[in-house]
Amino acid sequence: MEELIKQFLADEVTELTYNELWHFVKSNSILHGSFEGQNHIVMKISSGQFIIYHINIGMENTKYQPAVMVARNYLLKKINSRAYELKLPDIQNVFD
Secondary structure: OHHHHHHHHHHHOOOOOHHHHHHHHHOOOOOOEEEEOOOEEEEEEEOOEEEEEEOOOOHHHOOOOOEEEEEHHHHHHHHHHHHHHOOOOOOOOOOO
16 A cells, blocks of 8 residues: 555656645645646545546456545645655645
8 A cells, every 4th residue: 555655646746746746635615636647546536535446448357446545634734745756846835
């Protein structure tokens, strides 16, 4: 589980995607939907719960694939941790 989250953060949190990803996760007005990154999809199943999984090509022969379910504040903190590592500008506050 932790490895999937680490890979998601490394692949998807960049200067180009940070704000869009942050607002998708943080928004209370988006109740359901998905954020498609380069290698992962984040599915919002409620205002506070998300499923993250790796995009696989040729899924028709796959019986299952790893996925992780995370809470909103945990995901926001992880996204910000990665943003601080990258020294991105305009990092948002989790509790605003």
